[in-house]
Amino acid sequence: MQAVRQVSGRAYPWGAKNIDTDVIIPAHWLKTITRAGLGRGAFETVRAQPGNVFDDPAYAGSPILIAGDNFGCGSSREHAAWALGDLGIRAVIAPSFSDIFSGNAFKNGIIPVVLPQDAIDRLIEVVKASGGTEAITVDLETMTVTTPFQDRFVFALDPFRRQCLMEGLDEIGLTLARDTAISKFEAMLDEHRPWIAGETDASIAVEGAGRT
Amino acid sequence: MASRPFTLYEKVWAAHVVERRDDGTCLIYIDRHLVHEVTSPQAFEGLRVAGRRVRRPDLTLAVPDHNLPTTARVDAAGDELPIADPDSATQLAALRRNVAEFGVPYIDALAAAQGIVHVVGPEQGFTLPGTTVVCGDSHTSAHGALGALAFGIGTSEVEHVLATQTLLLSPSKTMEVRVEGKLGFGVGPKDVILAIIGRIGAAGGTGYVIEYTGNVIREMSIEGRLTVANMSIEAGARAGMIAPDDTTFAYIKGRPMAPTGADWDKAVAWWRSLASDPGAVYDRTVVIDANEIAPALTWGTSPEDVVSITDTVPAPDSFADASKREAARKSLDYMGLTPGTRLQDVPVQHVFIGSCTNSRIEDLRAAAAVAQGRRVADGVRAMVVPGSGLVKRQAEAEGLDRIFTGAGFEWREPGCSMCLAMNPDKVPPGERCASTSNRNFVGRQGPGARTHLLSPAMAAAAAVTGRLADVRELMTETGNA
Ligand code: SF4
Numbered sequence: 001m002q003a004v005r006q007v008s009g010r011a012y013p014w015g016a017k018n019i020d021t022d023v024i025i026p027a028h029w030l031k032t033i034t035r036a037g038l039g040r041g042a043f044e045t046v047r048a049q050p051g052n053v054f055d056d057p058a059y060a061g062s063p064i065l066i067a068g069d070n071f072g073c074g075s076s077r078e079h080a081a082w083a084l085g086d087l088g089i090r091a092v093i094a095p096s097f098s099d100i101f102s103g104n105a106f107k108n109g110i111i112p113v114v115l116p117q118d119a120i121d122r123l124i125e126v127v128k129a130s131g132g133t134e135a136i137t138v139d140l141e142t143m144t145v146t147t148p149f150q151d152r153f154v155f156a157l158d159p160f161r162r163q164c165l166m167e168g169l170d171e172i173g174l175t176l177a178r179d180t181a182i183s184k185f186e187a188m189l190d191e192h193r194p195w196i197a198g199e200t201d202a203s204i205a206v207e208g209a210g211r212t
Numbered sequence: 213m214a215s216r217p218f219t220l221y222e223k224v225w226a227a228h229v230v231e232r233r234d235d236g237t238c239l240i241y242i243d244r245h246l247v248h249e250v251t252s253p254q255a256f257e258g259l260r261v262a263g264r265r266v267r268r269p270d271l272t273l274a275v276p277d278h279n280l281p282t283t284a285r286v287d288a289a290g291d292e293l294p295i296a297d298p299d300s301a302t303q304l305a306a307l308r309r310n311v312a313e314f315g316v317p318y319i320d321a322l323a324a325a326q327g328i329v330h331v332v333g334p335e336q337g338f339t340l341p342g343t344t345v346v347c348g349d350s351h352t353s354a355h356g357a358l359g360a361l362a363f364g365i366g367t368s369e370v371e372h373v374l375a376t377q378t379l380l381l382s383p384s385k386t387m388e389v390r391v392e393g394k395l396g397f398g399v400g401p402k403d404v405i406l407a408i409i410g411r412i413g414a415a416g417g418t419g420y421v422i423e424y425t426g427n428v429i430r431e432m433s434i435e436g437r438l439t440v441a442n443m444s445i446e447a448g449a450r451a452g453m454i455a456p457d458d459t460t461f462a463y464i465k466g467r468p469m470a471p472t473g474a475d476w477d478k479a480v481a482w483w484r485s486l487a488s489d490p491g492a493v494y495d496r497t498v499v500i501d502a503n504e505i506a507p508a509l510t511w512g513t514s515p516e517d518v519v520s521i522t523d524t525v526p527a528p529d530s531f532a533d534a535s536k537r538e539a540a541r542k543s544l545d546y547m548g549l550t551p552g553t554r555l556q557d558v559p560v561q562h563v564f565i566g567s568c569t570n571s572r573i574e575d576l577r578a579a580a581a582v583a584q585g586r587r588v589a590d591g592v593r594a595m596v597v598p599g600s601g602l603v604k605r606q607a608e609a610e611g612l613d614r615i616f617t618g619a620g621f622e623w624r625e626p627g628c629s630m631c632l633a634m635n636p637d638k639v640p641p642g643e644r645c646a647s648t649s650n651r652n653f654v655g656r657q658g659p660g661a662r663t664h665l666l667s668p669a670m671a672a673a674a675a676v677t678g679r680l681a682d683v684r685e686l687m688t689e690t691g692n693a
Contacts, residue, residue: 033253195471
């Protein structure tokens with residue numbers, strides 16, 4: 001996972017509430033084989049409407065999305081976070097998130113920033129007033145969201161998750177950091193349960209000489 | 213030092229703890245990882261993006277099953293036939309590419325050993341007692357039949373296991389389900405597990421790992437135990453386990469990936485030590501009287517909606533719980549059933565004998581014994597889908613295929629088939645299927661499909677009578693009537 005200390009740039013001033021994972025990425029995108037490319041399906045139904053925020057040239061390509069309450073509700077599909085990431089979004093600012101979505105966002109290096117509704121309203125106002133020309137900054141060092149107009153909103157994050165984001169540690173990376181312990185366990189296995197390890201030759205499987 | 217008695221689950225768990233954290237979660241080593249085409253592509257992609265490798269390809273085995281059509285796979289010239297659905301074709305091609313790139317042992321769609329992951333694992337000797345087994349499919353619980361701790365995982369966890377060969381887990385509570393007594397005539401392992409789920413409920417096992425004990429389980433073949441453990445997840449349990457015994461060892465010995473020589477002796481000695489100690493304490497114990505189990509089936513859209521074949525469709529008001537009454541009303545509406553109807557009067561249009569629950573050789577023998585000398589009823593489409601190419605070959609050597617085809621059943625290539633509506637084998641909307649699979653959820657066998665779960669013998673009985681039927685009326689105590 002890529003480390004993220006600061007996300008700075010334009011933002012989608014959306015503000016919609018209760019955006020579920022079906023809106024983020026419709027179900028027919030789930031029979032895919034990659035995470036990449038899901039950006040094309042992101043917000044498909046929203047983008048089918050003329051004048052939508054995602055295709056407005058003032059905002060297109062923004063790394064920040066400003067949304068309403070309960071963002072990412074619905075199914076547990078990790079495809080929602082993959083789709084946002086593929087769209088280039090690195091931070092979502094909303095008054096609240098579904099638990100599963102925010103977990104999936106962290107796993108994929110996207111910062112879920114929780115701010116009260118009046119802060120959301122102000123940010124949307126700033127973005128719209130400047131026609132997308134002024135940058136908003138989400139900073140994990142100072143735990144603030146700032147605008148060029150002296151706005152400064154403080155947010156909170158689980159310290160462990162904050163550290164993971166800032167150091168680019170995903171769950172796999174964290175476990176791999178325990179490599180010595182895993183290797184020690186494997187040495188124990190080789191000694192006490194030698195039948196667990198298989199041939200390293202990938203061709204062992206298998207024209208069926210076996211039985212049912 | 214005298215230690216307290218431990219359960220099978222506690223022993224296998226303890227034997228796989230790499231590290232224990234302060235909050236009680238443990239980094240658990242995974243001995244066996246089964247991979248199929250549907251839940252693995254994004255996991256392999258994640259490895260590629262992060263520049264990671266598969267830590268232990270030798271503990272991993274990939275085989276396609278979910279998407280694969282069960283029609284002929286090669287043409288008359290022996291050339292591979294294309295797969296019509298482009299998404300399925302893409303997922304299957306991705307698996308072939310990924311296993312080659314990451315060096316993962318792979319059983320190809322065209323290999324004789326290909327089959328459903330949960331049939332292939334035990335059959336190849338990949339699944340062993342006392343191992344931890346995972347797969348991106350919830351019915352991984354099946355492997356617990358051999359004394360493994362086996363459970364399904366999601367795509368992120370698939371990637372985690374590929375990269376680290378471990379998972380971060382919290383320990384489960386333990387539940388003993390003891391089945392004692394004598395199974396009646398015409399009653400088998402599927403009836404036993406349906407009766408268990410009917411008794412404890414579809415959420416009754418939530419938070420638990422079940423251990424199945426009692427003389428009925430001990431006397432069961434490995435095929436039967438696999439059927440029972442397979443459906444542990446339908447009772448909400450994380451996993452289901454059965455202590456390994458001589459039946460288990462005899463089943464495993466000589467399989468392609470099973471230990472040999474000195475390793476075999478050492479393994480068996482360790483496996484024997486895994487059985488729950490006398491006096492081991494479970495968080496909950498449920499005792500089932502085998503004498504009371506009749507040929508069973510489901511009437512609704514939850515696997516807990518279990519009745520015996522001699523019953524009638526229950527009335528929603530017969531349930532004490534208000535939410536269950538509401539659920540029952542919805543189920544009956546979806547299933548197109550009226551309370552009070554005799555189940556034996558309900559006609560079926562489809563019969564599916566297959567899935568990782570009931571597609572092994574004993575299942576096919578049981579179904580063939582009922583089909584022999586009979587005809588599939590008019591208006592019924594009946595298919596038999598062996599769980600693997602080796603099961604298929606064995607059945608053909610025994611002449612079972614000719615019994616089935618002679619009776620008017622379709623005899624197909626191995627795969628998940630009509631268990632889930634992901635490949636071309638589907639039940640059309642509003643039509644009814646007697647199915648040996650494990651899930652009767654709304655839409656599971658196709659949008660609007662109506663599923664009744666039952667045993668292979670009961671499925672065959674439904675095929676030849678054209679309705680849900682009591683298999684005992686088609687058998688004598690000595691065999692086919
Ligand atoms: S047969 Fe059904 S339950 Fe079994 S692995 Fe295939 S889809 Fe899953």
